[in-house]
Amino acid sequence: MKEPRYLVDDLYMADPSAHVFNGKIYIYPSHDYDSGQPENDNGDHFDMKDYHVYSLDNIENGKAVDHGKVLEVNDIPWGGRQLWDSDCAEKNGKYYLYFSLKDKTDIFRIGVAVSDKPEGPFIPEKHPIIGSYSIDPCAFEDNGEYYLYFGGIWGGQLQRYRNNRAQEVGVLPADNEPALCAKVAKLSGDMLEFEETPKDVIILDENGEPLKQGDTERRFFEASWIHKYNGKYYFSYSTGDTHLLCYAVGDNPYGPFTYQGVILTPVVGWTTHHSIVEFEGKWYLFHHDCVPSNDITWLRSMKVVELEYDENGKIITIEGTAK
Numbered sequence: 001m002k003e004p005r006y007l008v009d010d011l012y013m014a015d016p017s018a019h020v021f022n023g024k025i026y027i028y029p030s031h032d033y034d035s036g037q038p039e040n041d042n043g044d045h046f047d048m049k050d051y052h053v054y055s056l057d058n059i060e061n062g063k064a065v066d067h068g069k070v071l072e073v074n075d076i077p078w079g080g081r082q083l084w085d086s087d088c089a090e091k092n093g094k095y096y097l098y099f100s101l102k103d104k105t106d107i108f109r110i111g112v113a114v115s116d117k118p119e120g121p122f123i124p125e126k127h128p129i130i131g132s133y134s135i136d137p138c139a140f141e142d143n144g145e146y147y148l149y150f151g152g153i154w155g156g157q158l159q160r161y162r163n164n165r166a167q168e169v170g171v172l173p174a175d176n177e178p179a180l181c182a183k184v185a186k187l188s189g190d191m192l193e194f195e196e197t198p199k200d201v202i203i204l205d206e207n208g209e210p211l212k213q214g215d216t217e218r219r220f221f222e223a224s225w226i227h228k229y230n231g232k233y234y235f236s237y238s239t240g241d242t243h244l245l246c247y248a249v250g251d252n253p254y255g256p257f258t259y260q261g262v263i264l265t266p267v268v269g270w271t272t273h274h275s276i277v278e279f280e281g282k283w284y285l286f287h288h289d290c291v292p293s294n295d296i297t298w299l300r301s302m303k304v305v306e307l308e309y310d311e312n313g314k315i316i317t318i319e320g321t322a323k
């Protein structure tokens with residue numbers, strides 16, 4: 001499948017996190033709708049209040065099957081507003097949905113909700129993951145251990161933290177200082193807490209130096225994802241205000257990762273966000289854009305396209321829909 005295709009046409013769905021469970025693709029997206037909140041740099045216009053789960057038997061054609069509403073903000077005991085990006089992991093026949101949500105004090109935390117089935121419904125835990133902050137969880141299993149990646153600047157509030165502690169005021173590093181990093185922490189055996197203090201996901205440039213905050217076409221902004229290809233760990237992410245999906249490669253889940261290039265050039269819409277999954281011997285990039293809503297930034301539609309590597313394991317750049 002060389003041409004991207006949209007997966008749903010009756011609802012707006014963004015930030016698609018795709019996994020293969022029981023031989024099928026399951027997709028965990030954010031559910032966009034028009035809440036009437038004004039658009040600002042804080043992302044208040046992304047005021048989502050529930051999640052749906054989708055599945056696909058056949059990735060090449062046909063629409064994704066909607067399994068309906070699986071979790072609502074009103075059912076989350078600690079919840080305030082804005083259900084942003086989520087992801088799901090399976091362990092011992094249980095499914096753990098990790099999600100971004102502001103608490104009642106308007107601070108983003110990462111929550112967990114549990115189900116016996118990949119399609120939910122999911123029952124939320126009574127409190128967010130202790131020590132969690134910011135947005136965009138990505139769950140990754142490697143050799144029987146589970147890791148959670150997370151973080152996002154601007155509306156995602158990562159600039160409020162240094163060394164995992166909240167600061168009085170959220171400030172980004174200066175342009176010539178090392179960029180703020182995504183975070184990664186191993187999950188506890190029960191999948192409900194961090195087993196360790198979150199660590200920086202460091203991205204190095206071609207000289208082995210950490211990317212700088214002013215390197216806006218390469219530095220991390222939000223939307224962590226990780227996958228393994230030919231024994232290497234590919235950490236991918238969005239550069240946010242420069243609208244690129246990029247990737248960096250490392251030798252283990254913690255990194256450091258060395259910057260490699262662009263996966264997807266800008267799409268119609270401000271945000272870009274993705275997941276990468278192998279299914280029946282091919283690799284796919286799930287992502288979103290705002291073409292169907294005529295460029296309304298908070299009404300995004302999820303799509304899929306085949307992703308290819310060259311003989312050196314470099315991802316071949318895909319052209320986004322922005323002109």
Ligand code: FUB
Pocket residue numbers: 014015030046084085100135136152222223271272273
């Ligand atoms: O969907 C809300 C936010 O927009 C996500 O959490 C970010 O990654 C961006 O896609």
